[in-house]
Amino acid sequence: MNKTTNSALLFEKAKKLMPGGVNSPVRAFKSVGGTPIFIKKGKGAHIWDEDDNEYIDFCGSWGPLILGHANEKVEQAIVSTLKNGTSFGAPTALENELAELIISNHFAVEKIRFVSSGTEAVMSAIRLARGVTKRDKIIKFEGCYHGHADALLVKAGSGLITFGVSTSAGVPNAVAEDTIVIALNDFDAVEKTFEAHGNEIAAVIIEPIPANNGLLLQNKLFLNLLREKCTKNGALLIFDEVISGFRVGFEGASGLYQIKPDILTFGKIIGGGLPVGAYAASAEIMNNISPEGPVYQAGTLSGNPVAMSAGIAALQQCLEPNFYHVLQEKTTHFVDEINAHISANNYPLFVFNIGSIFWMSFSKNKHVDSADKINADSMAYFKTLHKFMLDNGVYFGPSGYEVGFVSHAHTVSDLLTAKTVILNGLDKIFKI
Ligand SMILES: Cc1ncc(COP(=O)(O)O)c(C=O)c1O
Helix, strand or coil: CCCCHHHHHHHHHHHHHCHHHCCCHHHHCCCCCCCCCCEEEEEECEEEECCCCEEEECCHHHCCCCCCECCHHHHHHHHHHHCCCCCCCCCCHHHHHHHHHHHCCCCCCCEEEEECCHHHHHHHHHHHHHHHHCCCEEEEEECCCCCCCHHHCEECCCCCCCECEECCCCCCHHHHCCEEEEECCCHHHHHHHHHHHHHHEEEEEECCCCCCCCCCCCCHHHHHHHHHHHHHHCCEEEEECCCCCCCCCCCHHHHHHCCCCCEEEECHHHHCCCCCEEEEECHHHHCCECCCCCECCCCCCCCCHHHHHHHHHHHHHHCCCCHHHHHHHHHHHHHHHHHHHHHHCCCCCEEEEECCEEEEECCCCCCCCCHHHHCCCHHHHHHHHHHHHHHCCEECCCCCCCCEECCCCCCHHHHHHHHHHHHHHHHHHHCC
16 A cells, blocks of 8 residues: 555645635545545656655646647756746747647637636636627536536526526626526537527537546537527537647547537647637637627636647647557547446446546446436445555546546556456446
C-alpha cells in the first residue's frame, strides 16, 4: 500500500486555507473517500505525488493533456515565450497564429474569440446566442455539464416541459427559469418543447459527446434532430466541445458526426495545459461580438501569449499525420482487453470508449441518459476500485462519473501495466 502521509498533511493545511481544501470541488475526493493525492510533478503518462509514489495517469488534468505531462515541444514554446514577458493586454502575433491554426483546420470555424476557461467560453456563447436571436430561453440536457455559469447550473424541474431549477445556491430563479432542461436522447421532449416554445428559444446547448456524467454516447439521429429543430425555429445550436474538441479528432464531435453547429465552445486541449477557452462560429455570427457588434465580452488575460504558445505547440502535434488514429487504436485495444476479461468472468460492468475517452460503467447497458439515474450501486464498486488502483500506481479521476483519457504519451507498457492493475482490482471486487 502506498504511503500518503505528506498528501494527508498538505490536505489538512489546505482545508484551513481554501474551501474544502481545494480550488475545484471534485479534487476533494468526496465521492471516493480518503484524502486527495497532492501531485508534485508529471512526465509523459506518469505523475508523482508528494510522498514520491508514482502513478500512470488517466485523468490528464481532466482532459487537456492529450500529449501527456511536460511535453517537450509545449514546454519549449512556453519557456521561449515567457522570456519575453508574460502578458501585455495588447494584441500579439501568437493569437493570430493559434486562431489561424484552428480556423484553417476546422470546417465549422470562421472566427474565434479566446477566453481563459471552458466556463467563460460557454457563458459567452450563450450571451452571443441571446444577442443574435434577441431571445432569452435556452435548452440544455440533463447529464451534460457546461461549467459553472448561472444559466447552466440548472436541472429539470417537475412537469412535462420543465423549466429549470438551480443546482447551486446563489443562482437567481429568474435566470434558472430561462433554462429548459430535457433528458438526453429524448426525441419526443425535443419535439414538444419546440412546439410549445419554438419562437422563444435562443439556443440549444449540448455536449455532443456527453462525458461529464459517464460517457453517454448519443444517437447521431438525436443530434441531427437538434440541428434540424434549431434551423427551423431560428435558434442557434451550440456544441460544447470543451472535452470532445481536438480530442476525438481535430474537428471534435462536429467533424466526427459531420454536423455543423452554429457556435462551438472549446477549452482543455486548446491551451496545451494552460488556461485557455474559446468560442467560435461563422464570421457572420462572431461579428456580433464587441467591439464589432453589440454583445459585450472581454478579458484581461484573454489570448495570453504564454498560453497561446502552449496551445499552438499542442495543436500542431495533434495535426501530425495519424495522430488521432494511433490514439484511438491504442485506447480501443486497452479497453477491448479489459472488456474481454470482464466478459469472460461475467462481471457486471462494461468499458465504453470513443477515440481516447473511456468510461467504466458498472452496468452492461449503453447509457444514453443521465448516468446517475440508472447507476445507483456502481459508485460503491468504483470507490473500492479507485482505492485499489491508487495503492497500485494507477490514477483515475476521483469520481465514477468521470471519464478517463488516454494520451499520446501512454506507452504500450504503461497500458499493459495499468490493465493488469485494473483486472486485479476487478477480480478482487467480483471474484467470489
Ligand atoms: C463540456 C464542458 N464544458 C464546460 C466545462 C467548463 O470548463 P472549465 O472547467 O475550464 O471552466 C467543462 C469542464 O469540465 C466541460 O467538461
